[in-house]
Amino acid sequence: MSEDRAPGSAAGNAAGNAAGNKVLVVDDEPGLAHALAITLRAHGWQVHTAADGAGAIEAVAARHPDVVLLDLGLPDISGLDVITAVRAWSNVPIVVLSARQHGEDKVDALDAGADDYVTKPFAMDELLARLRAAVRRAAAPTDDGEAVVQAGALSIDLARRRVARDGSDVRLTPTEWAMLEVLVRHRGRLVTRHQLLQAVWGPGYTDETHYLRVYSAQLRRKLEDDPAHPRHVVTRPGMGYVFEV
Structure with missing residues (x-):
């Protein structure tokens, strides 16, 4: 496990893009991990790296x-086991x-708990956009005036972003x-x-219908x-989804 620190000038010039958010890059290819760290630093990210699964979990x-x-192919x-x-x-x-x-690899990763899946080779701008979107979903602001929604045994607190089922908290991923x-x-x-795809993942993902199948399941x-x-x-079927209370 290692930490890559951005030079002050690069981080300062790009801080508006990532606002100092921390990203952990897990890849066993040193060249790719180094290149990703340099680019992410230049866009304002604080970067940590790990070269294997055990280091990633730690x-x-x-x-x-x-x-x-x-990366899925770790030594x-x-x-998937890391996820x-x-x-x-x-x-x-x-x-x-x-x-x-x-x-099936995408579905397996999403089903294990991943929030998004990018294939190599990739466009750096798209990767940066997906990272920003993932962070936004995890830290989305809420409306403190929103009432708690009751649906059978479910209690959904939209203000505090909490879900309880029969009185026990339910852990949900950001997505x-x-x-x-x-x-x-x-x-x-x-x-x-x-x-739904546009609201959760963004306008570039409206054809990724397998995301909906995985996450609804x-x-x-x-x-x-x-x-x-x-x-x-x-x-x-063929249209979308409804939440019924």
Whole structure:
């Protein structure tokens, strides 16, 4: 595990882009990790690096990054195992950066708890935008005047960004919360797939419908008594989703 510090001039010139947010770069290719660190520093990020899965898990616990940029092909343990391990105790946004371009790899990573998936080779501007979006979702401002929404055994506090089921707290990742929040704020009304993708992931992601399948399944596993027959997170085939109270 190591830390890369930005020279004062570069960080100062670019601080407006990332506002000093901390990113943990996990990649076993030294050249790529170094290049990413240089570019991220130039855009105002504080950068820490790890070259393997064990170092990544340790760094998340010790450094408390605002977002993790994670390669799946690590030398000691699978990146999927890293996601699973981190998700056991942390909701830090995780953006996967991988050469694996098969759809099932993306679904496996998202299903394990990743918030986004970028394939190599990649456009740096897009990667930076996805990192910023992941951090925004995790730190989205809330409306303190919003009432708590009751839906059966669920209590959804939109102001404090908390969910309880039968009185017990439910841990949601930033992206799971972002999707649930959009649906709850429009409860009883259809939110189209296009609207949901744009609201949660941004205008460049309106064709990534597999994200919705993965995250709706995750929400149902955490929120529904019978995920196979959901009462609250309801799919309208070919159209979108409705949150029913």
